[in-house]
Amino acid sequence: MAHKTVLITGGNSGIGFETARQLTARGAAVILACRDETKAQAALASIKNDMPSAEVSLVSLDLGSLDHVRQCAEVVRDRFPRIDVLINNAGVVPTRQQFTQDGFEMQFGVNYLAHVLFTQLLLPSLEAAAPARVVNLSSVAHWLGHINPKTWRGRFPYLVMDAYGQSKLANLMFSNELGRRINPHKVTSNALHPGGVDTGIFRHVPKPLFNTLIKPTLISPKKAAELPVALALDEQYAGVTARYFDHAGPARSRPVARRPVATARLYERSCELLHIDPLPAPEDTG
Numbered sequence: 668m669a670h671k672t673v674l675i676t677g678g679n680s681g682i683g684f685e686t687a688r689q690l691t692a693r694g695a696a697v698i699l700a701c702r703d704e705t706k707a708q709a710a711l712a713s714i715k716n717d718m719p720s721a722e723v724s725l726v727s728l729d730l731g732s733l734d735h736v737r738q739c740a741e742v743v744r745d746r747f748p749r750i751d752v753l754i755n756n757a758g759v760v761p762t763r764q765q766f767t768q769d770g771f772e773m774q775f776g777v778n779y780l781a782h783v784l785f786t787q788l789l790l791p792s793l794e795a796a797a798p799a800r801v802v803n804l805s806s807v808a809h810w811l812g813h814i815n816p817k818t819w820r821g822r823f824p825y826l827v828m829d830a831y832g833q834s835k836l837a838n839l840m841f842s843n844e845l846g847r848r849i850n851p852h853k854v855t856s857n858a859l860h861p862g863g864v865d866t867g868i869f870r871h872v873p874k875p876l877f878n879t880l881i882k883p884t885l886i887s888p889k890k891a892a893e894l895p896v897a898l899a900l901d902e903q904y905a906g907v908t909a910r911y912f913d914h915a916g917p918a919r920s921r922p923v924a925r926r927p928v929a930t931a932r933l934y935e936r937s938c939e940l941l942h943i944d945p946l947p948a949p950e951d952t953g
């Protein structure tokens with residue numbers, strides 16, 4: 668395998684960390700894009716401890732601030748002019764409503780919108796490494812979600828799983844729309860459900876409920892990471908784009924996530940919010 672450079676958002680814990688560890692074991696150079704310097708250093712040290720030859724770099728990324736996303740993208744483009752794979756992994760599930768620095772509901776802002784901006788700003792580095800790949804962490808929870816612009820700056824009442832479902836549906840729709848708009852010989856874009864995974868994402872669930880009802884159904888981060896790693900590196904996914912997978916293979920998604928009118932509308936509205944030019948739609952590219 669040729670030496671690949673892979674950037675992972677939120678690579679310091681859970682699925683992202685295990686993904687980073689497995690990627691380095693397969694010879695990839697990994698960039699962990701994390702918001703917490705101490706946690707990022709600890710993740711790097713843990714990977715290097717297991718594998719001293721592992722190539723791991725850190726960049727500071729707080730997806731809760733669009734300014735910070737822009738700054739990080741600039742640093743990344745400068746330090747890493749070629750990125751073979753971008754894994755959009757970071758996510759939050761706050762049980763009480765929170766807001767990003769730009770005033771977006773936190774799950775919509777962090778899980779989805781900031782990743783659209785980050786991806787778009789990193790396209791030069793991805794295209795320079797063509798054929799490159801974008802891997803988006805969606806979830807089976809996307810089935811719970813509805814795209815509702817009225818909730819993007821807050822929902823009243825705040826229903827955590829409705830907000831999470833919307834953010835994961837939006838991840839999947841963006842993944843599909845990016846796949847539609849970019850030549851797959853340059854960059855492919857796929858989404859995945861990693862399984863129900865025993866990670867810190869459940870930290871807000873009351874312990875008795877988590878331990879008795881949820882934990883027994885979960886898989887390990889190590890098992891979960893196999894899918895993003897495969898989508899990032901395996902030859903079988905070369906040229907495959909705008910698809911959605913789980914551990915069993917191609918997975919069923921909400922029909923709306925595959926409907927070009929819907930995915931294009933969400934993408935273009937998102938670009939307006941982000942003040943960026945949308946990539947040309949397939950019919951515009953001739």
Ligand SMILES: NC(=O)c1ccc[n+]([C@@H]2O[C@H](COP(=O)([O-])OP(=O)(O)OC[C@H]3O[C@@H](n4cnc5c(N)ncnc54)[C@H](OP(=O)(O)O)[C@@H]3O)[C@@H](O)[C@H]2O)c1
Binds near residue numbers: 758
């Ligand atoms: N666990 C599951 O069952 C499951 C199921 C389906 C999909 N997923 C998806 O898998 C992805 C990874 O989740 P996980 O289960 O591994 O959870 P996790 O262990 O809580 O990891 C989430 C990561 O995202 C980072 N993050 C959160 N807010 C951020 C921000 N503002 N800027 C930058 N990074 C930020 C966290 O950093 P900190 O450590 O600093 O908080 C952490 O590294 C998420 O997209 C999630 O929706 C998970």
